[in-house]
Amino acid sequence: MDRSASASMPSSTASPPLYSFPIASFLNLPKAKELSALYTSAAIIISLLVLEQAVYRYKKRHLPGAAWTIPLIGKFADSVAPSMEAYKRQWDAGALSAVSVFNIFIVMASSNEYARKILNSPTYAEPCLVHSAKKVLRPDNWCVVFLTGKVHVDYRRGLNALFTRKALGIYVPIQEAVCRKHLTRWLAAAGKNSSSQPIMMIARHLNMETSLAVFCGSHIPEHAAQDINDKYWAITQSLELVNFPFAFPGTKVYKAVQARKVALHWLELAAHKSKIAMANGGEPECMLDEWVRSLADPAYKGRKEFSDLEMAMVLFSFLFASQDAMSSGLIYGFQHLADHPEVLSKVREEQERIRQGNYLKPLTLEMIDQMTYLYAVVKESMRTKPPVLMVPYKATRAFPISDDYTVPANSMVIPSFYNSLHDPEVYPNPEEFIPERWLDPNGSANANPKNYLVFGSGPHRCIGLEYAQMNIVLTLATAAVMMNFEHDVTPQSHLSDIIATIFPKDGCRLKLTPRTYA
């Protein structure tokens, strides 16, 4: 007898089978009270959804943009995986266009006129960091981007001492030493592996170590710079337009906050050491020293006391503002030079002339000033591939941006730089990389400086722009004399990834070999 079969099939007269359910209750209709609650909830939800659409349409008025917004999330999907193609479609839709993400109403400004108007209207609009950026920078950080009006002007004035020509002159040997160390390492690695390698992460590392050495000199140990670099990628990755709202362990913002803690720890220690060194009569050897020295200058009128933590927070905000933008500028600089051998050979001719054949002679700011052609290369490289595509601002009150449109108060308003930098009237053949356009003082590129929005415009214009350009020039000059670089072009080389700033999708694969006379 098959006992197992009988055991598994309970008879209908025994206890009720496990799969039976109360048929009677299933057939029961919901009670009237429950029904009414159901209808009320449905009515509220439908009204809210209709209201959401009505508010969107009311704010958008005649601006181009989707006629309806996707309920609740809007264009969330586009902001999670941003692409150049989607942005270009939005910019080309109109000089002003509308979009909504999570019910945040956003006006995108793509023309030069409107982009500049936003950047130069501090009474109507101010920079607004994405949610994650505030958490990463610390909400109590009083860095420049959070300030407005007179406090902002005074604060910036106090930091000007860090970017004077005297200060830049102090930074040059530091930058050159780090650059040579890293490029030598790149060449050593290339010597062991003859295939091309992406320079994306090694260029970011070079940039990070340069920044930390310029900011802190010998007040930060080399292993700390390595530690900060290793963790910094978490910060870059957290800079999405929309993040999970709470920094729970495991989230991108949580990891970024941990990385910031490590960086602030080392920067605070460096500020402490710099104060001691300057108090003992030391000569300024880095940005921190120059800052401490300028505060002690009897001619200096601003606030004199800054705690170690306050100084660390300023330096961290510099890192935050520059690490991704500088790396993008640097990597595209390499890619453009490798793709245009005729430009690279002109760069080398210029180096030969300035260095008078002595490639080991230390660089000075005066020598860098003479690199006119390389400066044109860097300017053109960032025009064609602007590291920062746009900066989010917030309308602090109703902002009459044009004759027929007023941005509603509390909307996000985003000036985009791409169309200004690719305007064919100002830059004929705008997609082409032509450094020569910057060499003619009367040419249309130089005659229209207001189109060059790579570093923004107005009261929040980049504070580090001269240092930034000088650093990219210095790095490319050193690379041009130390190494040959050949671009391994892949189908993704000329597509851009947007990871806070823009990068070649394949990470820019270069094959490096040493130049014999460097």
Ligand code: HEM
């Ligand atoms: C290629 C490199 C860089 C690019 C493309 C770049 C671009 C920008 C842009 C577009 C802005 C916003 C301007 C505006 O709202 O009008 C900005 C602001 C800023 N940048 Fe840069 N930047 C670069 C490097 C640097 C460096 C090296 C530093 C510091 C060492 C720096 C520090 C800052 C600061 C502190 C602000 C905020 C200024 C304020 O709110 O007053 N940036 N940058």
